[in-house]
Amino acid sequence: MTKPYLVVEWNDTETDAQGWLVVHNFVKGYTGGGTRMHPTVTKEEVERLAEAMAYKYVASDSGTTGGCKAGISYDYKAPDAYAVLRRFLIAMMPYIDIGVSLGSDLGTKYEDVLKIFNEFGIDIPLTKSMKQDPSVLQGIKDFDGLMKTRIDGLLLNDAVTGYGVAFSADEAWKFKNGKDGARVVIQGFGCVGASCALKLSQLGYKIVGISDANLLVTCEDGLDVQKLMDHKNVYGEMDQAYFEPNYTVRPNSDWLDVDCDILIPCALEDVINQSNADTVKASLIVEAANIPISSEGDEIIKQRGIDIVNDFVANLGAIRFYDAVIFGLVQPDPQAVIDDIEKLCRRNTYQLFSEAKSQNRYQRDVAYEIFKPEVSGLLEYADPSEREAVR
Numbered sequence: 001m002t003k004p005y006l007v008v009e010w011n012d013t014e015t016d017a018q019g020w021l022v023v024h025n026f027v028k029g030y031t032g033g034g035t036r037m038h039p040t041v042t043k044e045e046v047e048r049l050a051e052a053m054a055y056k057y058v059a060s061d062s063g064t065t066g067g068c069k070a071g072i073s074y075d076y077k078a079p080d081a082y083a084v085l086r087r088f089l090i091a092m093m094p095y096i097d098i099g100v101s102l103g104s105d106l107g108t109k110y111e112d113v114l115k116i117f118n119e120f121g122i123d124i125p126l127t128k129s130m131k132q133d134p135s136v137l138q139g140i141k142d143f144d145g146l147m148k149t150r151i152d153g154l155l156l157n158d159a160v161t162g163y164g165v166a167f168s169a170d171e172a173w174k175f176k177n178g179k180d181g182a183r184v185v186i187q188g189f190g191c192v193g194a195s196c197a198l199k200l201s202q203l204g205y206k207i208v209g210i211s212d213a214n215l216l217v218t219c220e221d222g223l224d225v226q227k228l229m230d231h232k233n234v235y236g237e238m239d240q241a242y243f244e245p246n247y248t249v250r251p252n253s254d255w256l257d258v259d260c261d262i263l264i265p266c267a268l269e270d271v272i273n274q275s276n277a278d279t280v281k282a283s284l285i286v287e288a289a290n291i292p293i294s295s296e297g298d299e300i301i302k303q304r305g306i307d308i309v310n311d312f313v314a315n316l317g318a319i320r321f322y323d324a325v326i327f328g329l330v331q332p333d334p335q336a337v338i339d340d341i342e343k344l345c346r347r348n349t350y351q352l353f354s355e356a357k358s359q360n361r362y363q364r365d366v367a368y369e370i371f372k373p374e375v376s377g378l379l380e381y382a383d384p385s386e387r388e389a390v391r
């Protein structure tokens with residue numbers, strides 16, 4: 001791992017919460033990433049996530065944005081979680097105001113982040129020159145409008161990442177000449193897990209297991225994803241009252257025991273690791289969560305010859321949505337946004353699998369070469385003389 005450009009540490013005044021902003025790199029004075037809240041967050045994790053964001057922007061064909069991440073070590077379900085998030089973002093405001101664009105991530109909601117920005121007169125974080133660029137200002141209006149639109153009943157922003165993951169999974173499975181109606185197990189049923197499950201079931205895959213923070217539900221004949229979505233709560237937890245009689249409920253820690261062809265972790269980091277990587281049954285893992293396989297676990301997966309679509313190739317939907325609309329690369333229409341993400345996820349996955357196959361190498365090793373971020377710029381300042389002053 002290369003060293004991040006900037007690491008800011010925060011200690012809450014009211015609770016024992018701790019947080020970090022890590023900027024891996026700036027491109028043209030701009031950097032983007034989500035804000036995660038979970039009791040297990042550490043500085044090292046935020047650094048790894050920020051690096052993954054830098055690669056993800058390259059995989060997204062972005063010429064305008066570097067990678068960053070924020071993380072807060074706190075219980076996202078605590079009654080004061082919003083107040084903690086607000087105090088953290090206030091502390092980060094000097095960076096946010098000049099080009100560090102933070103969104104939401106595991107345990108935080110985008111509308112909460114935006115509400116806090118709005119309190120401080122910020123709509124979407126931008127650099128000074130972006131704030132003066134009429135086409136960017138139009139892009140923001142388009143983006144705001146699209147955030148309220150729906151696709152398949154889902155808010156577009158809740159669909160973009162999971163749909164992209166599903167398209168990557170489909171492309172990889174086809175590359176492997178996998179059979180129709182392959183069985184899929186998904187860990188996590190939040191924005192990403194649920195929308196990924198929905199799109200894969202639309203594409204003809206059989207979702208045979210889904211886990212959330214409380215339980216694992218399985219069904220060999222396939223789960224009714226739409227019904228499970230209709231009855232999940234805001235934390236992405238399924239409601240057992242609506243399970244069919246042929247469903248089996250098990251502890252969520254059993255998720256790797258379910259027979260399947262494709263495994264899609266859509267929740268936490270390092271969930272496939274040294275202690276369980278040898279039990280993975282799938283021949284394909286698609287990383288919807290960021291860094292869901294630990295480095296020790298990854299060595300085992302690689303040795304076992306299991307194929308992977310790694311995180312920054314599969315889960316770039318949300319950042320491509322943002323980049324493509326704000327910088328005018330796509331028509332401001334929900335279906336055009338999804339089509340654009342499908343094209344990108346399929347293209348990158350195909351390139352990754354083709355190059356890995358022709359070089360007889362593991363996909364992750366190849367991905368780190370194909371999508372390597374080459375730029376590490378500075379924050380943008382008002383004019384060249386000020387820019388010179390920070391060198």
Ligand SMILES: NC(=O)c1ccc[n+]([C@@H]2O[C@H](COP(=O)([O-])OP(=O)(O)OC[C@H]3O[C@@H](n4cnc5c(N)ncnc54)[C@H](O)[C@@H]3O)[C@@H](O)[C@H]2O)c1
Pocket residue numbers: 105106107108161187188189190191192193211212213214235236237252266267268269288289290315316318
């Ligand atoms: N939201 C996005 O657009 C986006 C984009 C890229 C990457 N990601 C990554 O995808 C992952 C999920 O993000 P999200 O937005 O869906 O989060 P979310 O908060 O909406 O959902 C998280 C889900 O994980 C479940 N979960 C928590 N602990 C679990 C456990 N021990 N076992 C099984 N499930 C558990 C929760 O119940 C919930 O269903 C994160 O790693 C995030 O960084 C999200």
